[in-house]
Amino acid sequence: MKLKDGFITREMAEKQIMVSVNGDFSGLVRSNQTAAFIVDNLKEETTKEEIVKKLLEKYDAKEDIITEDVENVLETLRKIGALDE
Amino acid sequence: MKVISKAQQAVLKILGNPQKSASGYRLIKYCVQENVEDGVLLFNVLTREVLLLTRDEFENYTENKELLDKWFLVPEDFDEKATTETVRWVLRNTAEKPKHITTYTIMTTTDCNARCFYCFEKGCARIPMSEETAHKTAQYIKEHCGGKRVKLAWFGGEPLLNMQVMDIICEDLKNAGIEYYSGMTSNGYLFCEDAVSKAKTLWNLKHVQITLDGTEKVYNRSKAYIYKDGKSPYQVVLNGIELLLDAGVQVAIRLNLDLYNADDLMNLVDEIAERFSGKKGLVMYAHHLFDTDLSMAQTHTDEEWEPRYEAMYRLNSKIDGYGIGWTRGIKKTLKLMHCMADGGSARVIAPKGDIGLCEHYTDCEFIGHIDREDIDKAMVESWKELSPEIPECNDCFYYPGCVKLKKCTANSTCYRHEREANLREIKRSMLHEYKLWQQNAQKADDEDEEIC
Numbered sequence: 001m002k003l004k005d006g007f008i009t010r011e012m013a014e015k016q017i018m019v020s021v022n023g024d025f026s027g028l029v030r031s032n033q034t035a036a037f038i039v040d041n042l043k044e045e046t047t048k049e050e051i052v053k054k055l056l057e058k059y060d061a062k063e064d065i066i067t068e069d070v071e072n073v074l075e076t077l078r079k080i081g082a083l084d085e
Numbered sequence: 086m087k088v089i090s091k092a093q094q095a096v097l098k099i100l101g102n103p104q105k106s107a108s109g110y111r112l113i114k115y116c117v118q119e120n121v122e123d124g125v126l127l128f129n130v131l132t133r134e135v136l137l138l139t140r141d142e143f144e145n146y147t148e149n150k151e152l153l154d155k156w157f158l159v160p161e162d163f164d165e166k167a168t169t170e171t172v173r174w175v176l177r178n179t180a181e182k183p184k185h186i187t188t189y190t191i192m193t194t195t196d197c198n199a200r201c202f203y204c205f206e207k208g209c210a211r212i213p214m215s216e217e218t219a220h221k222t223a224q225y226i227k228e229h230c231g232g233k234r235v236k237l238a239w240f241g242g243e244p245l246l247n248m249q250v251m252d253i254i255c256e257d258l259k260n261a262g263i264e265y266y267s268g269m270t271s272n273g274y275l276f277c278e279d280a281v282s283k284a285k286t287l288w289n290l291k292h293v294q295i296t297l298d299g300t301e302k303v304y305n306r307s308k309a310y311i312y313k314d315g316k317s318p319y320q321v322v323l324n325g326i327e328l329l330l331d332a333g334v335q336v337a338i339r340l341n342l343d344l345y346n347a348d349d350l351m352n353l354v355d356e357i358a359e360r361f362s363g364k365k366g367l368v369m370y371a372h373h374l375f376d377t378d379l380s381m382a383q384t385h386t387d388e389e390w391e392p393r394y395e396a397m398y399r400l401n402s403k404i405d406g407y408g409i410g411w412t413r414g415i416k417k418t419l420k421l422m423h424c425m426a427d428g429g430s431a432r433v434i435a436p437k438g439d440i441g442l443c444e445h446y447t448d449c450e451f452i453g454h455i456d457r458e459d460i461d462k463a464m465v466e467s468w469k470e471l472s473p474e475i476p477e478c479n480d481c482f483y484y485p486g487c488v489k490l491k492k493c494t495a496n497s498t499c500y501r502h503e504r505e506a507n508l509r510e511i512k513r514s515m516l517h518e519y520k521l522w523q524q525n526a527q528k529a530d531d532e533d534e535e536i537c
Contacts, residue, residue, distance in 0.1 A: 008178060010171055010174050010175075011171075012167070012168060012171040013104060013164075013167075013168065015101075017099070017171060017175060019175050019178055019179050020179070021178045021179070023181070026179070028098065028099060028175060028179075030101060
């Protein structure tokens with residue numbers, strides 16, 4: 001899976017902002033550091049498992065909690081049509 | 086606290102919730118203040134909101150949660166410049182790109198009947214648009230406007246020296262069922278009764294900008310018209326202005342201010358105000374005359390600009406006193422583009438059919454031709470390149486409202502007096518909004534009384 005080409009991001013005050021430049025989605029997604037890390041990983045072809053693995057290397061947290069976080073973010077991105085799967 | 090003019094919702098949405106701060110809050114750098122009789126007006130250049138605070142509210146502004154929610158207050162360590170850049174980034178990337186070209190500046194000719202000493206087109210070839218090119222121009226407009234209403238801006242040289250191509254373009258558009266209206270930049274000399282009649286019936290002319298450089302003698306000398314018929318060009322032009330105003334066409338008189346003519350222009354304002362007293366549709370404004378080979382900032386040193394700006398403020402104040410100043414309210418949305426050159430929905434068509442983006446370039450910087458569909462995309466992009474920032478940008482109150490293009494001949498660099506003039510203009514706009522708000526409040530009160 002991968003973030004669709006028309007979705008771009010930028011940092012603002014410790015948050016990440018994501019918008020769609022081709023009108024696929026007219027809103028704005030504001031991500032905290034963890035969600036931003038997931039979105040950044042999705043800029044290259046990847047899988048849910050790879051993202052979880054990278055998060056486990058980065059953060060000291062339980063795998064089931066991290067997996068749930070990743071699933072939530074992926075679900076949000078799916079809902080707005082931001083993922084190519 | 087009263088809201089005089091609402092914030093741009095899209096900007097507030099991007100900014101999100103206000104940030105918490107342990108170290109306290111301060112006013113955002115982009116807040117402009119102006120005292121009025123019943124309090125203090127505050128304008129946020131970034132969110133575009135104007136508020137009225139009572140003096141008590143203003144004295145205790147750091148404790149006002151509403152000011153925090155409205156982004157007038159920000160944490161002490163807030164980086165408003167980076168935030169502004171992100172807001173612009175979001176707005177630029179999410180704005181709908183223009184699908185059609187709906188504004189066309191048409192140079193009917195680069196020839197002129199005046200010989201102004203300061204003309205930026207001096208030395209350019211004098212080329213009239215041919216009838217064939219006029220027909221092709223109308224066809225080009227038809228094919229690129231998407232059936233939308235178009236604005237035609239007649240430009241030259243002196244556009245009225247080639248009225249027949251204006252007739253052709255308008256006739257062709259009319260026959261094609263394309264709705265249009267027009268504006269013009271002209272010296273006004275050729276606005277006789279026939280031309281004004283055509284302006285109303287065929288060109289659908291809504292407004293004309295006419296430059297006056299001084300009172301009769303000064304004007305006649307500086308314009309140096311080619312005609313040797315004994316008529317005073319000054320009187321001819323004023324007659325033209327009168328005809329236009331009587332026909333309901335708005336006339337904006339631009340006063341070209343240089344180092345030496347301020348006093349004469351003050352007299353001119355009196356003369357014009359008296360002559361056209363009571364007529365609707367007349368506005369006047371002073372504009373600095375400058376060498377287009379240099380940017381405004383390079384034209385003079387700060388010290389040299391001082392008297393010129395003072396003269397301009399005096400002139401504008403006098404114009405305002407007559408009630409014929411060009412009063413603009415607060416722009417409701419954040420500025421993202423400088424002008425037609427980087428806007429994407431406008432084109433300049435030169436006399437030979439070349440297509441450009443800026444009317445100040447009559448023989449170069451073209452992006453295409455009306456005979457061809459291909460567009461020089463690199464040239465289009467080059468017109469979007471912004472001027473490099475200067476250290477003053479970091480703390481400038483006007484930063485969110487400022488977009489300067491590297492290629493702009495008139496306004497690519499910034500200088501102290503320009504910033505001061507911007508501040509004055511913003512305060513003038515705030516007062517304008519405040520007056521409108523007062524009038525609306527009064528109207529609402531009157532209606533309430535009637536209901537009672």
